Amino acid sequence: MGTFRNTFSVTGFLVISVIIQSSTGCATGERVLLERQANTATASVSRGPGRNERNSYDAGSQLKLDALIVFGVENSPDLRSIYARWKAAENQVPQAAVLPDPRVSYGHFVESFKMKTGEQKQTVALSQTLPWFGKLPLKEKMAVKQAESIAQEYEAAVLGLVSRIKKSYYEYAWLHDAVQINREHINLLKVVESVASIRFKSGKISQSALVLIQVEQGKIEDQIKELEALKSPLSTSIYAALGLESGKLLPRPARADQALTELNPVELQLQLQQANPELRRIKALKELQELAVQLADKNYYPDLTFELSAVDMDGSRDPVLAMVSINLPIWRKSLDAAKLEAVNQRQGVNEALKNTGLELAAKLDLLVYYYQNALRKNKLYENTLIPKAQQSIELALKEFETGNSGFSELLDAQRTLLEFLLIAKQYSADAHKQLAEIENIVNSSLNEINER
Numbered sequence: 152m153g154t155f156r157n158t159f160s161v162t163g164f165l166v167i168s169v170i171i172q173s174s175t176g177c178a179t180g181e182r183v184l185l186e187r188q189a190n191t192a193t194a195s196v197s198r199g200p201g202r203n204e205r206n207s208y209d210a211g212s213q214l215k216l217d218a219l220i221v222f223g224v225e226n227s228p229d230l231r232s233i234y235a236r237w238k239a240a241e242n243q244v245p246q247a248a249v250l251p252d253p254r255v256s257y258g259h260f261v262e263s264f265k266m267k268t269g270e271q272k273q274t275v276a277l278s279q280t281l282p283w284f285g286k287l288p289l290k291e292k293m294a295v296k297q298a299e300s301i302a303q304e305y306e307a308a309v310l311g312l313v314s315r316i317k318k319s320y321y322e323y324a325w326l327h328d329a330v331q332i333n334r335e336h337i338n339l340l341k342v343v344e345s346v347a348s349i350r351f352k353s354g355k356i357s358q359s360a361l362v363l364i365q366v367e368q369g370k371i372e373d374q375i376k377e378l379e380a381l382k383s384p385l386s387t388s389i390y391a392a393l394g395l396e397s398g399k400l401l402p403r404p405a406r407a408d409q410a411l412t413e414l415n416p417v418e419l420q421l422q423l424q425q426a427n428p429e430l431r432r433i434k435a436l437k438e439l440q441e442l443a444v445q446l447a448d449k450n451y452y453p454d455l456t457f458e459l460s461a462v463d464m465d466g467s468r469d470p471v472l473a474m475v476s477i478n479l480p481i482w483r484k485s486l487d488a489a490k491l492e493a494v495n496q497r498q499g500v501n502e503a504l505k506n507t508g509l510e511l512a513a514k515l516d517l518l519v520y521y522y523q524n525a526l527r528k529n530k531l532y533e534n535t536l537i538p539k540a541q542q543s544i545e546l547a548l549k550e551f552e553t554g555n556s557g558f559s560e561l562l563d564a565q566r567t568l569l570e571f572l573l574i575a576k577q578y579s580a581d582a583h584k585q586l587a588e589i590e591n592i593v594n595s596s597l598n599e600i601n602e603r
Contacts, residue, residue, distance in 0.1 A: 200230040208393055213405035216320050223316050223393045224309060233305045240298035248291040253279045256460075276460035283452040289442050296439035303432035310428065310591045315392045317587035323385045324404040325580035329573055330378045333371050336569045340368045343558075360558035367562050371569075411526050411582050416519050419593055423515055426594035430511065433504045440497035447490040453477035511592055518592070522585035525578045532575035540568040 208222055224230060258274040344364045387397040424430065458474045480486060547564040590596050 200225050200227055200234055207398060208390070208395060212402060214320070214323070214389075214401050214403065215405050216317065219316050219320060219389070219393065220313055223312055227308075227312055227394045229394070230305065230308055230312065233301065233308050237298065237301040237305050240294070240301045244291060244294040244298060247294040248287060250287070251280045251282075253277060270465040271462055272465060273463045274460055275463075276458055278456055278458035280454055280456045282454050283449050286446065286449050286454075289446045289449070293439055293442045293446070296435050296442065300432045300435040300439065303428040303435060306594070307428035307432065310594060312392070314587045314591035316389070318584040319385070319389045319392050320404055321580045321583040321587070323382075323389060323401070324406055325576055326378060326381055326385055327403045328576045328580075330375060332569065332572050332576065333375045333378065336565070337368060337371045337375065339565070340364060340371065344368060363558050363562055367566065411529070411579070411586070413526070414519055414522065414589070416516065419515060419519060419589065420512060422593040422595055423511055424508065427511060427592055428594055430504070430508060433500060433507055437497070437500045437504055440493065440500050443493040444490070444497055447486075447493040450489060451480055451486055453480055515589065515592055518585050518589050522582055522589060525582035525585060529575055529578040529582060532571050532578065537568070537571045537575060540564065540571050544568060 208219075254277070256274075256276045256278070258276075260271055260273065344361070348361060382400060386401040389401060390397045454477065456476045456478075458472075458476065460472045460474070462470050462472075464470065544561070544564040547561045550560060
């Protein structure tokens, strides 16, 4: 805000000084009015979300991006839902690693069965089924990969939420900047209008010049109203990103922009392939399906069941029987279908991984282009076009002072400067929004990427 405030302040004083110098018969009251108006113009997150949901957000006197992000992550119902599924999947890992429950059976002879050694009354048996060699480790690894895939889903949701908050924040910040720029411009127009009105009364300028200033002022006032009306829906979009219903109008963002520097597309593509949570999620599912195919192969082999049973004999020593049994996996159609299902699912995940990688790489290239283009345009306006527009105002002032041009040329130069200032701010906001999306899909901040 300081840049465009200083721009308008300097411009305002140039306008005032030239007009005063060209008005040799200007009264003392007119000088006092100009000085008073000029002074007025110059001064003008892999931790989980929080468990205690807050139904409102207090932004204080200024809207801070870090506070918005913390609040959003701690209070997002979507993140809490995915986080709960992640923890539930983690609790499936110890369940998959244990043997099936042993079985105890009891039998009672309804009619006693007499043998030479005595009368049989009842039997007790203990059995334990042991899955075929390697089945339990495979099931445990599958449960780990399932939990890992949901963990990556949670990370992707966090990054997506942070990106949405950042983009809404920067759009809202641009809106406040645009309102401020227009207000500075209209303050300057009011100064010029005051002077022009006095000069018109003294017959030094025509009425058309005064009308031109008033028309321009009316256009800017309408633009300010339009921008002010946009604050409410943009404020609502930030509330929505926080998972809240719309509340009172949020205050002006406390701008602490991240430095905008050139990006290395090659480094970003490498970072994408290594750290993107969606790719990691699909890779975990790919490994899960690899294990599922191995498990389907082992289902062709029988499970073993060991059993010890004791018979209660009356009048003699109780006999104990040790027994081993196996299930017979003879229904080959079912086993073959299960194997084919696992193979097809593995193929589907492989294709999804390839397709997602290509789509994300293409999306990243496009985001980098949009970012670099916005950054280039911002630098063009900030470093070249805005200074040229300021020079154009100075030249228009000199031409007006010598009588070679009228108010219309001066107003055109001021209008151009206003347009350039607004465009520069828009490109800055666009660059920040593109950067937020880039950091989202590469799962790293620009500072971390530059450090590497």
